[in-house]
Amino acid sequence: MKKNKVLVTGGAGFIGGNFVQYMLDKYSDYYIFNLDLLTYAGDITKHHSYKENENYHFIKADIADRETIMTIFEKEKFDYVVHFAAESHVDRSISDPGIFVKTNVLGTQVLLDASKEIGVSKFVHVSTDEVYGDLDFDPTTFFTEKTPLQPNSPYSASKASSDLLVRAYHETYGLPVNITRCSNNYGPYHFPEKLIPLTISRVINDQKVPVYGDGRNIRDWLHVIDHCAAIDLVMHEGVNGEVYNVGGHNERTNLEVVKTVIKTLGKSEELIEFVKDRLGHDKRYAIDPTKLENLGWKPKYNFETGIAQTIQWYLDNKEWWDQIISGEYQNYFEKQYSI
Known part of the structure; x- marks a missing residue:
């Protein structure tokens, strides 16, 4: 029996x-191809236990390299493409927007062209709730799939642009696509510059934790495994051309998240250090996932169980993140937060 081939772009990243x-782990009848350029946030050591698995294949390539991508697609004839590959850190997009446009917009177009050329069964574009802009602090308001796109950072603008390209390839060429837009993810193997792993690693090391502004900005947190389950469902059951929002109904202020980590690790809140607010810092994100829930998805984790598991993972895997936060990343951190 023929095995389906699934291309995962950005498969060395967090999500x-x-x-x-x-x-x-779930599908023994699928070949999984992990295509990644292995930039600063890329790490394939997380897949070490799969390197002897005949269903796993790694390809190092740049999604914006048209000639290489076309050659790979023509050779492998993928059945599904799940597109994660993106520059994703908002702070870095503020300091260098150009690379975000190249990877997130032009790279997506290359993948769409290649997918159209070979006739994939489904192209799943993994996006973000940040394309919607931000919400006020009214707890009854949420992003839905009908919310207009109003991105406020170079990162979210590049993701919104790629979303529109994906939609256009469906409407113009009939390419079978879905777009998923998720809230903030957390969990194992999260790169240490993001809020939760940054806080965990610095609290463990008794270092100051930078919090932008007054810490009142609100995010809706989603465990990465719940997100994976959602994408799996959309890939197989999503209606072609549709957008699905993925949210965990776990809204917390940034300050609440930091204090939760500090309390769990038994450290002092004196480690908190408020720093100058990020440019264009969105106030609140919150997702209504009803459409996806109607498709059959329900999150497994609430924030309390998920954050406890995540903190324990970082305690158990200090060697992994220790080697990341040394060297070049440390120079970036000091420049970004001036701590």
Whole structure:
């Protein structure tokens, strides 16, 4: 029996990397191809235990390299493409927007062209709730799939642009696509510059934790494994051309998240250090996932169980993140937060 071939772009990153593991563990009848350029946030050591798995294949390539991508697609004839590969850190997009346009917009177009050329069964574009802009602090308001796109950072603008390209390829060429827009993810193998792993690693090391502004900005937190399950469902059951929002109904202020980590690790809140607010810092994100729930998805984790598991993972895997936060990343951190 023919095995389906699934291309996961950005499979060495945080969410893509967890998705690769999720799919390999769940489906023995799929070949999983992990395509990644291995930039600063890319890490394939997380897949070490799968390197002898005949269903797992790694390809190092740049999604914006048209000639290489076309050659790979023509050779492998993928059945599904799940597109995670993106520059994703808002702070870095503010300091260098150009690379975000190249990877997130032009790279997506290359993948769409390649997918159209070979006739994939489904192209799943993994996006973000940040394309919607921000919400006020009214707890009854939520992003839905009908919310207009109003991105406020170079990162979210590049993601919104790629979303529109994906939609256009469906409407113009009939390419079978879905777009998922998720809230903030957390969990194992999260790169240490993001809020939760940054806080965990610095609290463990008794270092100051930078909090932008007054810490009142609100995010809706989603465990990465719940996100993987949602993408799996959309890939197989999503109606072609549709957008699905993925949210965990776990709204917390940034300050609440930091204090939760500090309390769990038994450290002092004196580690908190408020720093100058990020440019264009969105106030609140919150997602209504009803459409996806009607498709059959329900999150497994609430924030309390998920954050406890995540903190324990970082305690158990200090060697992994220790080597990341040394060297070049440390120079970036000091420049970004001036701590």
